Amino acid sequence: MTVMENLAKIFPKNNYDNQDKVLLAVDCIIFGFDDDELKLLLIKRNFQPEKGKWSLMGGFLGMNETLNDAASRVLNNLTGLNDVYLEQLSVFSDLERDPVERTVSVAYFALINIKKNDKKLIRANSAQWFSLSEVPPLIFDHNEMVQKAIKQLRYKTSIQPIGFELLPDKFTMRQLQKLYEAILNQSIDKRNFSKKISQLDILLKLDEKDTISSKKGAYLYKFDEKKYRQKAANGFVFKL
Amino acid sequence: MTVMENLAKIFPKNNYDNQDKVLLAVDCIIFGFDDDELKLLLIKRNFQPEKGKWSLMGGFLGMNETLNDAASRVLNNLTGLNDVYLEQLSVFSDLERDPVERTVSVAYFALINIKKNDKKLIRANSAQWFSLSEVPPLIFDHNEMVQKAIKQLRYKTSIQPIGFELLPDKFTMRQLQKLYEAILNQSIDKRNFSKKISQLDILLKLDEKDTISSKKGAYLYKFDEKKYRQKAANGFVFKL
DNA sequence: TCAAAAGTGTTCACCGTACACCCATGG
DNA sequence: CCATGGGTGTACGGTGAACACTTTTGA
Numbered sequence: 001m002t003v004m005e006n007l008a009k010i011f012p013k014n015n016y017d018n019q020d021k022v023l024l025a026v027d028c029i030i031f032g033f034d035d036d037e038l039k040l041l042l043i044k045r046n047f048q049p050e051k052g053k054w055s056l057m058g059g060f061l062g063m064n065e066t067l068n069d070a071a072s073r074v075l076n077n078l079t080g081l082n083d084v085y086l087e088q089l090s091v092f093s094d095l096e097r098d099p100v101e102r103t104v105s106v107a108y109f110a111l112i113n114i115k116k117n118d119k120k121l122i123r124a125n126s127a128q129w130f131s132l133s134e135v136p137p138l139i140f141d142h143n144e145m146v147q148k149a150i151k152q153l154r155y156k157t158s159i160q161p162i163g164f165e166l167l168p169d170k171f172t173m174r175q176l177q178k179l180y181e182a183i184l185n186q187s188i189d190k191r192n193f194s195k196k197i198s199q200l201d202i203l204l205k206l207d208e209k210d211t212i213s214s215k216k217g218a219y220l221y222k223f224d225e226k227k228y229r230q231k232a233a234n235g236f237v238f239k240l
Numbered sequence: 241m242t243v244m245e246n247l248a249k250i251f252p253k254n255n256y257d258n259q260d261k262v263l264l265a266v267d268c269i270i271f272g273f274d275d276d277e278l279k280l281l282l283i284k285r286n287f288q289p290e291k292g293k294w295s296l297m298g299g300f301l302g303m304n305e306t307l308n309d310a311a312s313r314v315l316n317n318l319t320g321l322n323d324v325y326l327e328q329l330s331v332f333s334d335l336e337r338d339p340v341e342r343t344v345s346v347a348y349f350a351l352i353n354i355k356k357n358d359k360k361l362i363r364a365n366s367a368q369w370f371s372l373s374e375v376p377p378l379i380f381d382h383n384e385m386v387q388k389a390i391k392q393l394r395y396k397t398s399i400q401p402i403g404f405e406l407l408p409d410k411f412t413m414r415q416l417q418k419l420y421e422a423i424l425n426q427s428i429d430k431r432n433f434s435k436k437i438s439q440l441d442i443l444l445k446l447d448e449k450d451t452i453s454s455k456k457g458a459y460l461y462k463f464d465e466k467k468y469r470q471k472a473a474n475g476f477v478f479k480l
Numbered sequence: 481t482c483a484a485a486a487g488t489g490t491t492c493a494c495c496g497t498a499c500a501c502c503c504a505t506g507g
Numbered sequence: 508c509c510a511t512g513g514g515t516g517t518a519c520g521g522t523g524a525a526c527a528c529t530t531t532t533g534a
Contacts, residue, residue, distance in 0.1 A: 016341050019300040021261035024344060060259040063342060067333040091331055091346055093307040101256050102303060104264060106331055174513080191515065192497065214512040215505040414486080431488065432524065454485040456531040 025098075025105040026071045027058035027142065029089070029149035030079070032114030033166040037131050038182040039114065040146065041078070042138070044126040049100055050139040056146070057127070058105065071108040078125050080118030085111040085165040087156075089149055097141045105141075109149040111165035132182075157183045161202060161238050164223040172210050172218040173197070180240065200238055202228040265345040266311045267298035267382065269329070269389035270319070272354030273406040277371050278422040279354065280386065281318070282378070284366040289340055290379040296386070297367065298345065311348040318365050320358030325351040325405040327396075329389055337381050345381075349389040351405035372422075397423045401442060401478050404463040412450050412458040413437070420480065440478055442468040 030041040042054045059074040061067060071086055089107040097103065114129065122128075130136065135146060157163050163179050177193045197203065204224045209217035232238075270281040282294045299314040301307060311326055329347040337343065354369065362368075370376065375386060397403050403419050417433045437443060444464045449457035472478075 016263055016300070016343070019263055020303045022264050022301065022303070023256055023259055024262050024264065060256070061262060061333070061344070063260045063262070064335065066335060067331055067344070088330060090328060091307055093301070095304065095306060103256070104301070104307070172513090189498070190513090191499085194514080195516090196496090211505090215507080216503070216511085216513050217505080218513060412486090429525070430486090431526085434487080435489090436523090451532095454531090455533045456484085456486050458486060 023101060023103040024061040024067075025058050025103050026061065026067055026074055027056040027105050027107050027145060028071055028074055028078075028086075029056060029107060029109040029146055030075065031109065031111050031149075031153060031166065032117075032129060033179050033182065034114045034129070036178045036182060039129040039131055040135055041112075041117075041122070041127055041129055042135070043078070044128070045139065046126060053139050054136045055139045056107075056142045057125070061106075067106050067108075071106075071110075075110055075112075078121060078127060079112060080121045081112055081116060085162060087152075089145070089152055092141055092145065094141065105145075107145040107149065109152060111153075111162060113166065113168060115168060154184055158240055159238060161200070161223070161228065161240070167223075170206065170208070170210075170220040170222055172213075172220060174213070174218055176221070196240060202231065202238075263341060263343040264301040264307075265298050265343050266301065266307055266314055267296040267345050267347050267385060268311055268314055268318075268326075269296060269347060269349040269386055270315065271349065271351050271389075271393060271406065272357075272369060273419050273422065274354045274369070276418045276422060279369040279371055280375055281352075281357075281362070281367055281369055282375070283318070284368070285379065286366060293379050294376045295379045296347075296382045297365070301346075307346050307348075311346075311350075315350055315352075318361060318367060319352060320361045321352055321356060325402060327392075329385070329392055332381055332385065334381065345385075347385040347389065349392060351393075351402060353406065353408060355408060394424055398480055399478060401440070401463070401468065401480075407463075410446065410448070410450075410460040410462055412453070412460060414453070414458055416461070436480060442471065442478075 032039045032041060041057065043057050045051050045053055045055050057074055057078045059070060059077075061070045065073065067088065068086065071088075072082070072084070075084055075086065076082060087109055089109050091104060091106050093104045095102065097105070132150065135143070137143065138146070157180065163176070163183060166179060167175060173194050174190075176197065177188055177190060180193070181188055202224050204222040204227075206220045206222060208220045210220050211217040272279045272281060281297070283297050285291050285293055285295045297314055297318045299310060299317075301310045305313065307328065308326065311328075312322070312324070315324055315326065316322055327349055329349050331344060331346050333344045335342065337345070372390065375383070377383065378386070397420065403416070403423060406419060407415060413434050414430075416437065417428055417430060420433070421428055442464050444462040446460045446462060448460045450460050451457040
């Protein structure tokens with residue numbers, strides 16, 4: 001029996017009876033990377049209100065799940081993926097953000113490998129990938145959430161190598177650089193970039209080469225998660 | 241008539257009827273600075289559950305206020321202060337975090353000038369300032385909230401001069417340094433510190449001296465908010 | 481006159497940034 | 508053989524960090 005269960009016994013449920021309750025939702029800002037571009041997965045709402053308009057994928061918090069659970073559930077419903085990088089962003093609680101009813105929403109941002117998601121599920125949800133530069137007007141305060149998520153993604157990327165979640169398992173230095181350029185929205189010198197990345201010492205250089213995009217062929221790398229965790233645990237700073 | 245009001249007319253309130261609602265609370269981690277130490281304002285709960293134990297100051301979200309409103313209200317009730325630096329930290333939603341009833345809580349952190357708070361109100365709430373090193377065990381997951389707030393305070397301080405909220409209007413370079421040392425929990429070379437601060441060019445050096453703590457007397461400074469805002473607007477980075 | 485805090489400059493190591501040429505290969 | 512992308516090293520300036528002595532004045 002946990003401490004909490006003990007407490008629940010000692011203190012009967014009789015204290016918060018007069019308090020208002022609200023609807024709590026989660027909304028997911030889902031990032032992917034393809035064609036050298038950062039993309040966002042949006043759904044076309046097939047229910048009222050705002051049916052037919054573009055929206056973030058969201059859902060309500062159930063009584064028997066945490067907010068992280070709810071966000072995972074929502075993400076899984078849309079993409080079929082589990083164990084996705086997911087991070088709480090911020091809470092939105094404006095009184096009229098949802099015209100139907102007072103709803104407070106917790107925005108989550110997720111990074112997924114765009115090749116791995118389940119195309120059938122995405123179609124079933126009438127979802128679609130949008131380039132960041134072509135994000136349409138979204139319902140409620142969802143555009144604001146997206147802006148905040150982009151800002152957070154840029155910040156996070158600059159201090160932690162989370163970007164790998166967005167790439168295939170094996171990738172070239174060039175692909176990684178393109179990803180960083182897309183996230184940070186600026187071009188990077190390739191010599192400085194590869195130097196910086198190499199000295200982080202969290203990549204595994206494979207013997208294979210990728211010959212699709214060049215004649216010479218470019219070495220493939222893997223993210224070395226074990227090394228990364230060790231270094232992270234020792235307080236290593238991954239500033240890019 | 242706002243867009244939201246229009247929408248509310250077009251789409252009647254009939255969509256979310258089957259969804260669970262939860263209690264939403266705010267909890268405030270309130271920092272102050274005194275005697276060269278960072279302190280935390282905690283209350284002794286005078287109601288069940290956990291009556292008599294130490295806790296963060298908190299309250300429930302009402303139907304007609306945003307979370308920021310709720311946090312301000314809670315803070316005002318305890319300190320009598322308005323216009324306090326307040327920032328949303330993170331949401332806590334573990335199923336059993338509150339043994340009485342499922343409650344989701346949004347943690348806020350606040351920085352206040354310890355000299356300005358209303359001593360009567362604090363006494364009325366049986367609140368007390370604790371040094372960071374002497375924070376007692378708190379109810380629920382409040383210790384976890386405190387840890388997260390400290391981390392965030394350290395991070396924020398290193399990229400933005402928010403620490404001024406914690407000092408009196410006029411302060412010496414020494415006091416400012418002590419504050420940074422307390423927040424970052426490390427000692428700083430005073431030559432490097434004053435050089436760094438001076439070159440940020442956001443302080444106003446006054447003609448007055450503070451002669452309380454030394455015979456020679458130390459120049460007093462003011463935070464130059466106008467200059468700061470200008471620089472911040474131009475993308476100036478305040479890295480300490 | 482002395483104790484206690486204030487105030488102030490220089491040096492060095494490291495890091496970020498700018499920058500250009502040769503290599504391998506498929507067509 | 509040439510066009511295309513891959514791969515690599517160096518030089519410079521700026522910033523963070525270490526470090527010590529003089530000044531003032533009340534007691």
